[in-house]
Amino acid sequence: MKTEISFILNGSEVRVAVEGHHRLIDVLRGPLRQTGTKEGCGEGECGSCTVIIDGRAVNSCLYPALEVEGKSVTTIEGLQGPKNELSVLQKSFVEEGAIQCGFCTPGMIMSAKALLDSNPAPSEDDIRNALQGNLCRCTGYVQIIQAVKKAARQLKGRR
Ligand code: FES
Ligand code: FES
Incomplete structure (x- = not known):
């Protein structure tokens, strides 16, 4: 059964339906199409899936999507300036x-x-x-x- 969650992604509110077993990286790379975040090991060992949640660097491959409700997430896509200039x-x-x-x-x-x-x-x-x-x-x-x-x-x- 899917549950709708909402959170702030790179400064904008997003709403997305997730399954209980979905990890944050599944939601980012899947329905939200933020493919800058990479999955390497999928086990919390390599850090390639790191995003920032409420100011803290987190492995999104270990983070249950349901737990991101109401939080603020920054991915690599959120770092560019308004004209897509690099940070x-x-x-x-x-x-x-x-x-x-x-x-x-x-x-x-x-x-x-x-x-x-x-x-x-x-x-x-x-x-x-x-x-x-x-x-x-x-x-x-x-x-x-x-x-x-x-x-x-x-x-x-x-x-
Ligand atoms: S994919 Fe390796 S730590 Fe998440
Ligand atoms: S793994 Fe190739 S640049 Fe770091």
Whole structure:
């Protein structure tokens, strides 16, 4: 039996009918067509499905869709500006060569965003801790950490 839920997705209210066994990623990539969020392991191990729920980075492959009722969800699609321009963090990943195949990138960026939103001046350890649940099989992490540091510096300059 389906239940209608409503929540805020990237700043707009959405309503969607979900089954009890649906996970948030099923709803995002399915009826809501937000395919930027990727499913890798489906078991909470790789972080490629990371989204932000009420300010916290969450693995959407483990999050029951019914529990998102009334909450605020941000996905990678919610980061661009009004003219689809990339956010500072997204640009920084591009500029630092922190993207190769790109599969981990949306989840990596959402974890980094949750960090920078709560801690605008993170140490390298803070960045490593925030990204420890996000696996990348391509870049070796150095460029990813550089990208987050660069975004933090640039965002600081705007405050
Ligand atoms: S797909 Fe969710 S943690 Fe891997
Ligand atoms: S860029 Fe390929 S998995 Fe990270």
